[in-house]
Every structure is written in C-alpha cells, then in structure tokens.
Amino acid sequence: MEKIISEIKNAADKVAKKSNEIYEFSKVKLNIANVKSEINNNYKLLGKTVYEVQKNELSDDADRIEEIINNIDELNEKLTELLSVLSTYKNEKICPKCNKNTDKDTLFCPACGYRYKNVSVDDDFYSVNDED
Numbered sequence: 001m002e003k004i005i006s007e008i009k010n011a012a013d014k015v016a017k018k019s020n021e022i023y024e025f026s027k028v029k030l031n032i033a034n035v036k037s038e039i040n041n042n043y044k045l046l047g048k049t050v051y052e053v054q055k056n057e058l059s060d061d062a063d064r065i066e067e068i069i070n071n072i073d074e075l076n077e078k079l080t081e082l083l084s085v086l087s088t089y090k091n092e093k094i095c096p097k098c099n100k101n102t103d104k105d106t107l108f109c110p111a112c113g114y115r116y117k118n119v120s121v122d123d124d125f126y127s128v129n130d131e132d
C-alpha cells in the first residue's frame with residue numbers, strides 16, 4: 001500500500017514538474033518576443049534620431065545615438081541568453097564554439113566538430129508516462 005501511495009505521489013510530482021516546465025517554457029518564449037520587439041523599437045528610434053540629427057545638424061545629439069546603440073547591444077545579449085535557455089527546454093544545446101543548435105544527445109557538433117563533454121541523457125525530462 002505504501003508503495004502505491006509513493007508511486008502516486010511520484011507521478012503527481014512529475015506532472016507538477018512538467019507543467020511548471022511548460023509554464024517556464026512559455027514564459028521564456030514570451031520574453032523572447034518582448035525583447036525582439038524592444039530591439040525593433042530601438043532600431044526605429046535610432047533611425048528617427050539619426051534623421052533628426054542629420055536634418056537639423058544637432059551635433060549634441062550624438063550621445064543619444066550612442067545610448068540607443070548601447071541599448072540594442074544589451075538587448076541582443078539578453079536575446080542570446082534567452083535563446084540558449086529556450087534551447088535547453090527544447091532538448092537542444094548550443095555549441096560553445098560555433099553557437100549552432102544541436103540535439104541534446106549529440107556527441108560532436110555537426111557544424112564544427114566540437115566534442116561535447118559529459119553528455120547526460122535526461123529521458124524523463126519531457127515524458128510523464130512511467131513504465132516501472
């Protein structure tokens with residue numbers, strides 16, 4: 001009886017873990033969409049600022065342009081980070097050498113031949129069904 005209870009508890013834990021992962025996954029995807037649209041907004045702002053500076057010959061506004069460029073750089077860094085988080089949810093990994101996505105269990109990068117160390121296979125990461 002106790003074994004059954006602990007099995008039920010285990011299954012419940014797994015379902016909870018999985019739904020939490022799905023929640024985190026959509027949260028990361030939403031963040032990526034937000035960061036991408038923020039990058040686009042900054043590009044637009046940059047274009048508008050450059051236009052105004054050129055047209056009105058406002059040399060003082062060079063600082064504003066630099067600020068926007070820095071913003072875009074920061075957002076791009078954030079985007080790279082989020083994409084790497086997303087790839088772990090998708091059972092993928094990113095090659096540290098060439099940044100290409102590959103399957104999580106791949107031993108060598110198909111693009112550059114980088115050899116992955118410590119390939120760990122986490123089978124129940126995405127499956128809820130238990131066979132034992």
Ligand SMILES: [Zn+2]
Binds near residue numbers: 095111114
């Ligand atoms: Zn590679």
